[in-house]
Amino acid sequence: MRAVDIIIKKRDGKVLTEQEINFFIENYTTDEIPDYQASAWAMAVLLNGMTAEETTYLTLAMANSGDRLDLSGVVDIAVDKHSSGGVGDKTSIAVVPMVRACGLPVGKMSGRGLGFSGGTLDKLEAIPGFRTDLSKDEFLSQLGSLGMVLTGQSMDLAPADGKLYGLRDVTGTVQSIPLIASSIMSKKIAAGAQAIVLDVKVGNGAFMENLDQARELANLMVSIGELSGRDVAALLSDMNQPLGVAVGNAIETKEAIQTLRGEGPADFEEHCLEIASHMLLLGKRAETKAEARRLAEDAISSGSGLEYLKKLVQAQDGDVRVIDHPEMLPEAPVKTVIEAQESGTIAEVHARTVGETAVVLGAGRMKKGDSIDPAVGISVMVKVGDAVEIGQPLFVIHARSDDAVEEAKQQLKNAVKIVKEEVAPLPLFYGLVD
Amino acid sequence: MRAVDIIIKKRDGKVLTEQEINFFIENYTTDEIPDYQASAWAMAVLLNGMTAEETTYLTLAMANSGDRLDLSGVVDIAVDKHSSGGVGDKTSIAVVPMVRACGLPVGKMSGRGLGFSGGTLDKLEAIPGFRTDLSKDEFLSQLGSLGMVLTGQSMDLAPADGKLYGLRDVTGTVQSIPLIASSIMSKKIAAGAQAIVLDVKVGNGAFMENLDQARELANLMVSIGELSGRDVAALLSDMNQPLGVAVGNAIETKEAIQTLRGEGPADFEEHCLEIASHMLLLGKRAETKAEARRLAEDAISSGSGLEYLKKLVQAQDGDVRVIDHPEMLPEAPVKTVIEAQESGTIAEVHARTVGETAVVLGAGRMKKGDSIDPAVGISVMVKVGDAVEIGQPLFVIHARSDDAVEEAKQQLKNAVKIVKEEVAPLPLFYGLVD
Numbered sequence: 001m002r003a004v005d006i007i008i009k010k011r012d013g014k015v016l017t018e019q020e021i022n023f024f025i026e027n028y029t030t031d032e033i034p035d036y037q038a039s040a041w042a043m044a045v046l047l048n049g050m051t052a053e054e055t056t057y058l059t060l061a062m063a064n065s066g067d068r069l070d071l072s073g074v075v076d077i078a079v080d081k082h083s084s085g086g087v088g089d090k091t092s093i094a095v096v097p098m099v100r101a102c103g104l105p106v107g108k109m110s111g112r113g114l115g116f117s118g119g120t121l122d123k124l125e126a127i128p129g130f131r132t133d134l135s136k137d138e139f140l141s142q143l144g145s146l147g148m149v150l151t152g153q154s155m156d157l158a159p160a161d162g163k164l165y166g167l168r169d170v171t172g173t174v175q176s177i178p179l180i181a182s183s184i185m186s187k188k189i190a191a192g193a194q195a196i197v198l199d200v201k202v203g204n205g206a207f208m209e210n211l212d213q214a215r216e217l218a219n220l221m222v223s224i225g226e227l228s229g230r231d232v233a234a235l236l237s238d239m240n241q242p243l244g245v246a247v248g249n250a251i252e253t254k255e256a257i258q259t260l261r262g263e264g265p266a267d268f269e270e271h272c273l274e275i276a277s278h279m280l281l282l283g284k285r286a287e288t289k290a291e292a293r294r295l296a297e298d299a300i301s302s303g304s305g306l307e308y309l310k311k312l313v314q315a316q317d318g319d320v321r322v323i324d325h326p327e328m329l330p331e332a333p334v335k336t337v338i339e340a341q342e343s344g345t346i347a348e349v350h351a352r353t354v355g356e357t358a359v360v361l362g363a364g365r366m367k368k369g370d371s372i373d374p375a376v377g378i379s380v381m382v383k384v385g386d387a388v389e390i391g392q393p394l395f396v397i398h399a400r401s402d403d404a405v406e407e408a409k410q411q412l413k414n415a416v417k418i419v420k421e422e423v424a425p426l427p428l429f430y431g432l433v434d
Numbered sequence: 435m436r437a438v439d440i441i442i443k444k445r446d447g448k449v450l451t452e453q454e455i456n457f458f459i460e461n462y463t464t465d466e467i468p469d470y471q472a473s474a475w476a477m478a479v480l481l482n483g484m485t486a487e488e489t490t491y492l493t494l495a496m497a498n499s500g501d502r503l504d505l506s507g508v509v510d511i512a513v514d515k516h517s518s519g520g521v522g523d524k525t526s527i528a529v530v531p532m533v534r535a536c537g538l539p540v541g542k543m544s545g546r547g548l549g550f551s552g553g554t555l556d557k558l559e560a561i562p563g564f565r566t567d568l569s570k571d572e573f574l575s576q577l578g579s580l581g582m583v584l585t586g587q588s589m590d591l592a593p594a595d596g597k598l599y600g601l602r603d604v605t606g607t608v609q610s611i612p613l614i615a616s617s618i619m620s621k622k623i624a625a626g627a628q629a630i631v632l633d634v635k636v637g638n639g640a641f642m643e644n645l646d647q648a649r650e651l652a653n654l655m656v657s658i659g660e661l662s663g664r665d666v667a668a669l670l671s672d673m674n675q676p677l678g679v680a681v682g683n684a685i686e687t688k689e690a691i692q693t694l695r696g697e698g699p700a701d702f703e704e705h706c707l708e709i710a711s712h713m714l715l716l717g718k719r720a721e722t723k724a725e726a727r728r729l730a731e732d733a734i735s736s737g738s739g740l741e742y743l744k745k746l747v748q749a750q751d752g753d754v755r756v757i758d759h760p761e762m763l764p765e766a767p768v769k770t771v772i773e774a775q776e777s778g779t780i781a782e783v784h785a786r787t788v789g790e791t792a793v794v795l796g797a798g799r800m801k802k803g804d805s806i807d808p809a810v811g812i813s814v815m816v817k818v819g820d821a822v823e824i825g826q827p828l829f830v831i832h833a834r835s836d837d838a839v840e841e842a843k844q845q846l847k848n849a850v851k852i853v854k855e856e857v858a859p860l861p862l863f864y865g866l867v868d
Contacts, residue, residue, distance in 0.1 A: 007606035011477065035470035040605035043445065043477035171474035172441035 003033045003041075010044040018057045025061035029160040038164060039171040046176035052223035055178040059224050062186035065160035069136070069192035074144045075105045079283040080193035081275060082184060084217075085117040087205040087355035088242035088380070091272055092120045093256035094264075096150050097308035098276045101299040104283040105147035107139060109157075109191055113364045113372070116205065116355030118252070121152050122364075126250035126329055126374035130318030146315050148308060157190040177213065181220040185228075195231040195282035199275060202430060203240030205351025211236070211430055218433040233278045233434035237271065238426050241349040241384055244268030248363040248377015248398060250329040257326050260299075260306040267383065270428055273297060278432075330375035332398035336405045338412060340388045347384065348417035354378055357411040361397070361404055376400055378408070385425030388418060437467045437475075444478040452491045459495035463594040469601055476598070476607035484612040486657035492612070493658050496620035499594035503570070503626035508578045509539045513717040514627035515709060516618060518651075519551040521639040521789035522676035522814070525706055526554045527690035528698075530584050531742035532710045535733040538717040539581035541573060543591075543625055547798045547806070550639065550789030552686070555586050556798075560684035560763055560808035564752030580749050582742060591624040611647065615654040619662075629665040629716035631709060636864060637674035639785025645670070645864055652867040667712045667868035671705065672860050675783040675818050678702030682797040682811010682832060684763040691760050694733075694740040701817065704862055707731060712866075764809035766832035770839045772846060774822045781818065782851035788812055791845040795833055810834055812842070819859030822852060 001023045010016060016024075024041065027033040050058070071078040079099075083089055096106050110132075113119035121132045134142065134151040142149045161183050168174045188196050200208065200218045208214040218234035225232030237243075244265045246255040258264045259272060276299070277292040286292035299305035310323045322328045358364055362373035379396040382388060394416055399405045435457045444450060450458075458475065461467040484492070505512040513533075517523055530540050544566075547553035555566045568576065568585040576583045595617050602608045622630050634642065634652045642648040652668035659666030671677075678699040680689040692698045693706060710730040711723055720726035733739035744757045756762045792798055796807035813830040816822060828850055833839045 004604050004606050007477075011480065011606050035468075036473040036601060037605055039470040040473040040477040040607060043441075043474040044481070044606070046445065047478070047481045167470060170438050171471055172438050172445050172478070173474060 003037045007041045010048060013048045015051055016054050021057040022061050025160050029065045035167055039167055042168055042173035046173050050178040055182050056224045056227040059182040059185045060228060062158045062160040063189040065158055066156040068190050071192040074140055077194055077283050078192050079195045079279050080108060080188050081197045081279055082188055083199040084201050084207050086201040086239040087351040088244045088247045090123055090252040090256045091275055094259045094272045095276050096148055097312055098296055098299040098305040099279045100148040100308045101304035102280055102285055102295040104280055104285045107143040107149040109153045116352050122372055123249045123252045126253045127313055127318040127322050131316045142315055148312055158186040161186045177217050177220055181217055185221055185224045197275060197278045198234040200234050200236050201239035202236055203238055203351060205355055206239035222433050231282050235432050236430040238428055239351050240426055242351050242354050242380045245379050247354055247358050249374040251377045254326040254329055257323055260309055262300050267428055332375040334399045334405055336397045337393045338395040340390055340392045340394050342418050343389045344418040344420050345423045346382045346386045347419040347423045350415045353415040357408050361399055361408055385423050437471045441475045444482060447482045449485055450488050455491040456495050459594050463499045473601055473605040476602055480607050480610035489612040489616050490658045490661040493616040493619045494662060496592045496594040497623040499592055500590040502624050505626040508574055511628055511717050512626050513629045513713050514542060514622050515631045515713055516622055517633040518635050518641050520635040520673040521785040522678045522681045524557055524686040524690045525709055528693045528706045529710050530582060531746055532730055532733040532739040533713045534582040535738035535742045536714055536719055536729040538714055538719045541577040541583040543587045550786050556806055557683045557686045560687045561747055561752040561756050565750045576749055582746055592620040595620045611651050611654055615651055619655055619658045631712045632668040633709060634668050634670050635673035636670055637672055637785055639789055640673035656867050665716050669866055670864040672862055673785050674860055676785050676788050676814045679813050681788055681792045683808040685811045688760040688763055691757055694743055696734050701862055766809040768833040768839055770831045771827045772829040774824055774826045774828050776852050777823045778852040778854050779857045780816045780820045781853045781857045783814060784849045787849040791842050795838055795842055819857050
C-alpha cells in the first residue's frame with residue numbers, strides 16, 4: 001500500500017477502505033507519511049467528502065493512535081459532553097456538578113480558549129489554586145472516589161488528531177465536516193466515552209455559522225456514534241448572541257456558581273437544564289426526558305449541584321470559599337457601563353464581535369500559549385428581542401485600564417443593532433439529532 | 435499576504451491574482467512556503483482548475499524562479515520544440531539538423547527517459563563520445579557558431595517547476611492540465627524560447643491517454659503562449675502505437691540517421707516533416723505551410739540534414755563515423771524475431787506495453803538515476819491496419835541475454851492484437867492548435 005495511491009483514490013472521489021484509512025493514519029502518526037502527503041489528502045477529503053463509514057474509520061484510527069482511557073472499571077457508564085465552542089459558554093462548570101448530583105459520574109477533559117471562543121480550563125483557573133493538570137492516575141482516582149473530574153488533557157490522547165489538526169490549520173483544510181466530526185469524536189472516544197452529548201453551536205460566534213452545515217456535522221457525528229457503538233445525542237444551539245450574561249473568565253465562573261444557586265440568567269439556566277437532561281438520559285439515570293429534566297431542576301433547586309461544585313473545587317485544590325463568596329474571584333479595576341443611545345428593540349448582539357472584544361480586553365488569546373487576564377470581560381445586559389430605552393445598560397466592560405475600556409467601547413458599537421420594529425427573540429436550540 | 439489564504443482562495447474555486455501566484459511561487463522556491471502548503475494548494479488547483487491567465491502567471495513565475503537563458507544576441511528568433519514524450523520518439527535527433535539545414539538555428543535542451551517513455555539524451559549518448567552536458571557558455575557559443583545544439587539542462591532553469599514537480603509526483607497532483615501546461619511552458623520560456631512547436635502525444639504510450647484532455651492541454655499551452663507573447667503551435671500526434679520501427683537507444687539513433695538519409699520508416703519521416711514544417715513557419719523561414727514542407731523535404735532529399743547531424747555530432751565530441759556507418763553503434767548480442775502466430779489484420783500494437791518491455795530489456799529506467807543499456811530494444815515491424823500472414827515478423831528483440839528475450843517475449847504477447855476483419859490505420863496526427 002502506498003500513501004500516494006490513497007491520495008489519488010480520494011482525489012478521484014472514490015471511497016477509502018478501513019485498511020487504507022488505518023494505513024494512512026498509522027503511518028502519519030509515526031511520520032512515515034510526511035505532512036505534504038497528509039495535507040494533499042486532507043484537501044482532497046475537504047473537496048470530495050467522505051462517507052459516514054469512512055469518517056468512522058478515520059475517527060477510530062485517530063482514537064487508536066495514542067493512549068486510550070478505559071473507564072469501565074471506574075464508572076458503570078462513561079458519559080461525556082462536548083461543546084463546539086462559543087462566546088459565554090460556561091456550561092460544563094454548571095452541568096458536571098448538576099448531573100453528578102443526580103447520580104451520574106462524569107470525568108471530563110476540557111480545553112482552553114482560542115480567538116473569540118472561550119475555554120473551560122481558563123474559566124476554572126480563575127478560582128485560586130484550582131488545578132487543571134491532573135495526571136491519568138489522579139483523574140481515575142478522583143473519578144472513582146468523587147465521581148466527577150473537570151481537567152485538561154494530560155495524556156497523549158488521539159495524537160494523530162492533534163498532528164492533523166495543526167496541519168489543517170495552515171493548509172486551508174479546517175472547514176471539512178468529516179474532518180471536524182472525526183476530530184471531535186476521536187478525542188472523546190480516546191477519553192473513554194461510551195455516550196456523548198454534543199452541543200453543536202450555530203451562529204456568528206461559533207465554528208459553524210450556518211444551520212445546514214451544523215446539522216450536517218451533527219448528523220455525521222451521530223452516525224459515527226452508531227457505527228462505532230457509542231450512544232450520541234447532538235443539540236443544535238444558538239450562538240448568534242452570547243450565552244448568558246458573562247463573557248470573560250472569572251465572571252463566567254461566577255455566573256456558573258449563581259446558576260447552580262438558581263440565580264443565573266434564564267437562557268443559560270435553560271441551556272444547562274437541556275444539556276444535563278440529555279446526559280442523564282444517555283447515562284440511564286432517567287427513563288424519559290421529562291424525568292431527566294425534573295432531576296436536573298432539582299439539582300438546582302435543592303442546592304445539591306452547588307454542593308457538588310464545592311466538592312469539585314475542593315478535590316482539585318481550588319479555594320472553596322469562592323463558591324459562597326464569588327466576590328473573592330479576581331475582579332477588574334475598571335468597570336464601565338455602555339448605555340443604549342436610542343430606544344427600540346434589540347435586533348442583534350453579535351456574539352463574535354463580543355468575543356473578539358473580550359480578547360482585546362485580555363480575556364482570550366490571539367494565538368496558543370498567550371497569557372490571559374482572568375478578571376476582565378464583558379457583561380452582556382440585553383438579548384435579541386428585548387425592548388430598550390435610551391440610557392439603559394447594554395454592556396458592562398470589566399477592564400484593566402481606561403485605555404482598554406475605550407478600545408472595547410469602539411468595538412462594541414458594532415455589536416448591537418437597535419431597531420424600531422418588534423423582533424422575535426432568538427431560539428436557544430434549533431433541534432436535536434439522536 | 436499569507437500562503438494559507440491563497441490556498442483557501444483556490445480551495446473555494448476563486449481566481450488567484452498575479453501577485454498571489456508570484457508570492458506563492460517565490461516563497462516556495464526559497465522554502466519560505468513549506469511542501470505541505472504547496473501540496474494542499476496543488477490538490478486544490480487539480481480539483482478546482484485554473485484559468486488561462488492564472489496558468490500563465492504560474493508559468494512565468496516558475497520561469498523566473500532561477501536562471502534564464504537570453505538567446506536574443508545569438509539567434510534572430512529562438513524557436514524550440516517539445517514533445518510530451520512517448521515510445522519510439524527520436525524526432526529531435528532528425529528534426530534539429532533538418533531545420534538547421536533550412537537556415538533555422540535551434541538550441542534545444544532535452545531530457546532523459548523515465549518509465550515506458552524514452553529520452554533524447556539517452557539516445558544521443560549511444561553515439562560514442564557524444565556530450566550532452568554542455569555548459570551555458572558552450573551552449574551559447576555552439577549555437578552562435580554552428581546554429582544548432584542538442585544537450586541536457588546544465589543550468590538551474592525553472593527550479594520552482596523542478597521542486598513542484600517532485601512534490602506533485604508523490605502527492606497525487608501530477609494529472610492537472612494547468613500544472614502540466616505550466617511545467618512544460620516554464621522550462622521552455624526559461625530556456626529563452628520565443629516560439630515553440632509542441633508535440634502533444636495522445637494514446638496509451640503517452641502521458642495523455644485521452645484526446646479531449648490532450649486537446650485541452652494543447653489549447654491551454656497555446657493560450658499561455660498568446661498571453662505571454664510567445665508564438666506557439668501544438669500538434670496532437672498519435673501514441674497508441676510506437677512511432678517508427680525502433681524502440682531503444684542505439685537503434686533509435688540509427689533510425690534517425692536513416693531517416694535523414696531518406697531511408698526511414700514512412701510514419702516517422704512524415705512525423706518529422708510535419709514538426710519541422712511548423713518550426714520553419716514559426717521561425718519565419720517560410721511564408722506558407724506548403725513552402726515550409728518543401729524546404730523540410732529538400733533537407734532530406736539533398737542530404738543537407740544528414741550533413742548537419744554530422745556537424746552536430748562532431749561539435750559535441752561524438753564519433754562522427756557512426757553517421758556513415760551506423761553499424762558502429764552499440765549492438766545487442768542476442769536478436770530474436772517474434773513471428774505472427776495467426777494471419778489477419780493488426781488491430782493494436784500497444785505502445786505502452788512495447789515501452790515497458792524495452793525497460794525490462796534495459797533500454798529504460800524504472801526510476802531516476804538507473805543506468806541503461808544503449809544496445810537493447812525492440813524493432814516493431816508492423817503497424818495497425820497491416821495485413822499479416824502466419825510466420826511474418828512482428829518484432830525483433832535486441833537483448834543482452836536469452837533470459838531477457840524470454841521475458842520480453844512473454845510481455846510482447848499482450849502488445850499485439852490480430853483480428854480477422856479489416857482495420858483502418860491509425861492517423862499520425864489528430865489536429866493542430868495554433
